[in-house]
Amino acid sequence: HALFVLYVSTELGLSPGLLGLVIGVGSIGALLGAAVTGRLVRRFGIGPTVLVSFVLFPAPLVLVPLAGGPTPVVLGALFAAEFLAGLGxxxxxxxxxxxxxxxxxxxxxxxxxxxxxxxxYGIRPIGALLGGTLGAALGVRPTLWIATVGAITGLFWILPTTIPKLRELPEPDHSAAG
Structure with missing residues (x-):
C-alpha cells in the first residue's frame, strides 16, 4: 500500500483527504465482501468463489497505474480499484x-x-524494500504494473489444484495420530 500512497499523492496529486476517502472506499468493499462471501459460497461452491476472489482482489488494481486525466476520472478509477480489491x-x-x-x-x-x-507478514518488508528499489530504478507507475501483474499470477498457483472444482469444504481430519 505504501507504493499506492506514494503514487497517488506524488504522481496523481491527490490531497491527503482524498487519499483517505479512496482508502475508505476500499474498506466499504471489504465489508461488502464479508457480507456476501457466505452466500456466494452456498450458491456457487467454495472452489469457484476462491477462483473469483483470486481474480477480483488483484485485477481491479490495474486501474491504479492507468489512472490519469481530470480529478473526477482519477477518483473514479481509484474508487473502483480500491472498492473491488477490498471486496476480493x-x-x-x-x-x-x-x-x-x-x-x-x-x-x-x-x-x-x-x-x-x-x-x-514476513514477506511484506521484503516486498516493500523490493517495491521501493524498483520504484526508484524504474519509476512508481512501472513498478505498480509489475506488482499488479505479479499479483494476478497468483491465480495460476491454484488453477492446477482441486480447489477450483470444490463445491463444499472438505471434511475436517479429527484424527488424534500425530
Whole structure:
C-alpha cells in the first residue's frame, strides 16, 4: 500500500483527504465482501468463489497505474480499484481461511496457521524494500504494473489444484495420530 500512497499523492496529486476517502472506499468493499462471501459460497461452491476472489482482489488494481486525466476520472478509477480489491481480498481471506481450517488436521492447525502468518507478514518488508528499489530504478507507475501483474499470477498457483472444482469444504481430519 505504501507504493499506492506514494503514487497517488506524488504522481496523481491527490490531497491527503482524498487519499483517505479512496482508502475508505476500499474498506466499504471489504465489508461488502464479508457480507456476501457466505452466500456466494452456498450458491456457487467454495472452489469457484476462491477462483473469483483470486481474480477480483488483484485485477481491479490495474486501474491504479492507468489512472490519469481530470480529478473526477482519477477518483473514479481509484474508487473502483480500491472498492473491488477490498471486496476480493475479504473473499480470499474468508474462503482460503475456511479451506485451511477444514483441510488441516486439528493437531496441526496452530502450526499451519503460524507458518501462514509468518510467510504472509514476513514477506511484506521484503516486498516493500523490493517495491521501493524498483520504484526508484524504474519509476512508481512501472513498478505498480509489475506488482499488479505479479499479483494476478497468483491465480495460476491454484488453477492446477482441486480447489477450483470444490463445491463444499472438505471434511475436517479429527484424527488424534500425530
Amino acid at each position: 481480498v475479504m473473499m480470499i481471506d474468508i474462503t482460503v481461511g475456511s479451506l485451511q481450517v477444514a483441510a488441516t488436521p486439528e493437531r496441526l492447525l496452530a502450526r499451519v496457521t503460524g507458518a501462514k502468518r509468518t510467510v504472509n
